[in-house]
Amino acid sequence: MAVEAQAVHAVTLDGTDGRRSDMNAHPPIPLVDLSLQHRRIAEDVEVVLRDVMANAEFVLGSRVERFEREFATYCGARHAVGVGNGTDAVEIALRSVGVGRGDEVILPANTFVATAEAVVRCGATPVLVDCDEDFLIDPALVGERLTSRTRAVIPVHLYGQMARVEAVREAVGAEVAIVEDAAQAQGAERFGRRAGSLGDVAATSFYPGKNLGAYGDAGAVLTDSDAAAESIRAFRNHGGVRKHEHVQIGVNSRLDGIQAAVLSIKLSLLDAWNKERQSAAVRYQELLAENEQIALPAVTEGNEHVWHLYVVRVPNRDRAVSDLNTHGIGAGIHYPTPVHLLPAFSVLGCREGDFPVAERLSKEILSLPIFPGITEEQQDAVAAALRLELSGQ
Numbered sequence: 001m002a003v004e005a006q007a008v009h010a011v012t013l014d015g016t017d018g019r020r021s022d023m024n025a026h027p028p029i030p031l032v033d034l035s036l037q038h039r040r041i042a043e044d045v046e047v048v049l050r051d052v053m054a055n056a057e058f059v060l061g062s063r064v065e066r067f068e069r070e071f072a073t074y075c076g077a078r079h080a081v082g083v084g085n086g087t088d089a090v091e092i093a094l095r096s097v098g099v100g101r102g103d104e105v106i107l108p109a110n111t112f113v114a115t116a117e118a119v120v121r122c123g124a125t126p127v128l129v130d131c132d133e134d135f136l137i138d139p140a141l142v143g144e145r146l147t148s149r150t151r152a153v154i155p156v157h158l159y160g161q162m163a164r165v166e167a168v169r170e171a172v173g174a175e176v177a178i179v180e181d182a183a184q185a186q187g188a189e190r191f192g193r194r195a196g197s198l199g200d201v202a203a204t205s206f207y208p209g210k211n212l213g214a215y216g217d218a219g220a221v222l223t224d225s226d227a228a229a230e231s232i233r234a235f236r237n238h239g240g241v242r243k244h245e246h247v248q249i250g251v252n253s254r255l256d257g258i259q260a261a262v263l264s265i266k267l268s269l270l271d272a273w274n275k276e277r278q279s280a281a282v283r284y285q286e287l288l289a290e291n292e293q294i295a296l297p298a299v300t301e302g303n304e305h306v307w308h309l310y311v312v313r314v315p316n317r318d319r320a321v322s323d324l325n326t327h328g329i330g331a332g333i334h335y336p337t338p339v340h341l342l343p344a345f346s347v348l349g350c351r352e353g354d355f356p357v358a359e360r361l362s363k364e365i366l367s368l369p370i371f372p373g374i375t376e377e378q379q380d381a382v383a384a385a386l387r388l389e390l391s392g393q
């Protein structure tokens with residue numbers, strides 16, 4: 001979501017180019033409808049925002065503390081520490097388990113660029129591995145890339161379902177830290193345990209388009225360790241334990257009161273909203289199953305999928321996306337280029353062919369609109385347009 005929505009704000013959050021084709025019988029269908037989400041909670045939001053403003057608790061404060069407690073409880077972790085955004089959350093989570101200069105961190109090649117960026121910002125080297133057909137990091141390959149310098153591995157819970165964290169643990173042993181990237185999986189479960197509760201530490205993002213999204217940038221780090229939580233709290237706030245008492249060199253990456261207030265409201269609705277995503281996923285399955293050209297997303301055994309994105313695979317993907325966009329359907333690609341082929345990561349010295357599964361999937365994947373409140377009519381229109389597109393190829 002992030003790459004599209006970030007780049008595409010001006011182009012509209014619906015992921016379309018804003019033009020309406022005369023051929024569509026339906027209004028534009030966005031990839032994610034954030035204004036609908038706001039309309040559902042607008043009155044509650046206005047009340048709490050007025051309260052935050054009246055109390056002038058703009059950065060950290062009681063609303064932040066309250067949301068941190070609520071979110072930790074929800075995820076099944078002892079502590080949640082609110083930070084400025086999800087990228088910072090990954091970086092701070094990595095630092096909290098000691099990742100620094102000279103270390104290696106293993107992560108999947110098919111993730112949003114932020115996961116790899118955070119590793120580099122710690123001074124460490126990203127070591128990429130391929131994913132499986134279910135888009136999740138391949139635990140067997142993780143074991144092959146272990147060296148004496150491996151400090152951590154980041155299972156990314158991509159598209160709304162959790163990576164096989166227990167298999168990753170088995171592959172790396174007890175000495176290597178597991179840092180969950182749970183940015184796309186708020187509320188997802190694996191064998192009954194929530195995203196954010198399985199690793200040594202976890203990071204998440206509340207970017208507006210995520211399943212639990214703020215009204216601006218926000219993120220959180222989750223940990224069961226009291227000592228790590230205290231150190232993370234200091235680090236996000238200039239390394240201070242109390243005002244003017246700076247015990248380490250930190251950063252300024254704090255959660256705002258306004259964001260926390262909105263997040264508390266949305267957290268109380270997250271399960272219901274994730275259920276709506278699940279119903280929408282079932283419906284897409286029914287609408288598209290018979291078309292042999294479309295490969296539908298599967299749920300990996302043990303997982304409760306929360307459908308941050310609904311990613312199908314189709315032939316002639318680029319044409320399909322652009323035709324759907326022209327017809328007012330906010331289809332997207334997450335992500336068109338695996339990390340190792342991005343110019344920013346050419347320093348890693350990887351080449352095309354290094355991660356064949358991630359590369360092949362990146363050319364076939366297509367994200368269809370999915371969000372709480374998507375209507376049957378909208379899904380019908382998306383399915384019809386996709387079927388029509390593929391029949392014309």
Ligand SMILES: *Cc1c(COP(=O)(O)O)cnc(C)c1O
Binds near residue numbers: 088090156184207218
């Ligand atoms: C969104 C996202 C991030 C980064 O979060 P921001 O809040 O946008 O900085 C990191 N990892 C993954 C997998 C994401 O989807």
